[in-house]
Amino acid sequence: MKVGEVEEKITNIEDGEFTDKMIDAVKSITRDQNKEIKTIVEKKTMEQREVNKKMVLEIVGEEKRKMESELEERMKRKTNLIIFGLEEDTTEKDAGIKKDRAAIETILGEIKVSHKPINSRRLGNLPTENLATGSEMGRGKRTRPLRLIFASEVARDETLRSFHRTRKEKVTEEEDTRLISKVSMRMDMTPKEREEDEALYQHLIKKREISKNEGDEHAIWIRRKGQVINIGKYPVDKGPREAKKKE
Template identity: 40%
Template structure:
């Protein structure tokens, strides 16, 4: 039985099956699965590595009138949600500290107003005066922090919205632009090229829409002509992922002996439609990967094999066990 914070998924799924956001296989009402509260995509618990007892605990909580547990997928939403919640926790801690500090100052002022003016109280009044001076800057700092958190929260929400808008899209690069001046004729030619690519990578999916991104600028020399990327929009995220996987498989295949022309998939580049923040992260990972490979080369580490995996740069090289080199 599948589960969400709103209870079992039988009523939500009904007879219409959904695809798992990781394995892309169908999720039915008989499967153990969870629905992410942000992207609203279903995930098998086995794909998310959720133990049965953890799943049962979430299922039990979801049946309450006011569920206390929230679940976000590890694919794209959990990291963003964690940053936002950690920021809220830090602000609440600072609010509590400020409230406690103000209460202490108010108690001291009340004691002085009761007329118990000993030397110790006179010293306390002086201390209170100093503390009152610092209360306003603390309040100003709190407002500043709240503003920063609000801004970051909006940035996270905007980022999630952008990812949702792009989740059915792929970006195709280096596709030559037709010189035909008729717009409809150009569109037909581009569709034919894209269909040829999809046939080559052995997928039947066709994009619902294709669009050149950016303004066309004609170069002085034909060899200097830059081609605008093409955005391909598919009917589902599953279709998008299947096309992308097929493209990467085709690039790894050895060309046939009788194949003289270069495969189309080798001349064109295909990737997900990334948000500006995702592109920035991609650039950072690329620079980190390049630096790691250079470090291994300079140090003479021939076993190192640095790759990008799940948003990190990792070394999957195989090293001989201690003592094996002496055998």
């Protein structure tokens, strides 16, 4: 190619003038680049999908493990009751166990149930301030919860119902000297169950407050089987009973 022709082509390119061959070459290069970019994007997309899939499987697996662990823990606790506020004798281990057993017998006698726990034990480590020696120094300090393990859920439920029913009964003495008046009792729940129970309790308080503010004197809100329900009896002219409504 002569020098003049080269200069002419350079001038044409500078002026934006391309031959058909040059245009085809540029198009070919563009297609190849687009194809390469598309391949890279598809590869990156597939890689990201695999990463996302792995993350999802890990999350699902972790949630499944948590659920299985929660169910297992609930099964372990399903026949248990916890007593709070029961005085603890920490002077000697054997003396403390003997005193706890005697207190359990007293409580079960006061609530008039025949069920007996198959085992019992204090929960948690002994508070530091309770480790003092001497009969007087070992008493009257912080007390650990006492777990009662029954043979069945029926025994647990009947014991708990009897405790609450008896505790509400009026006593003839001026001062209630019963041991059940000095302690509290509830089911042995997992941390998650306690959160759910607290949320349900707050919902109960809210419903009672709403009924009070609305002047609904018939409303009787209670917790039953994981729900907040109104068991109040309404006059016939009030329409359908609110007692049938569940929240």
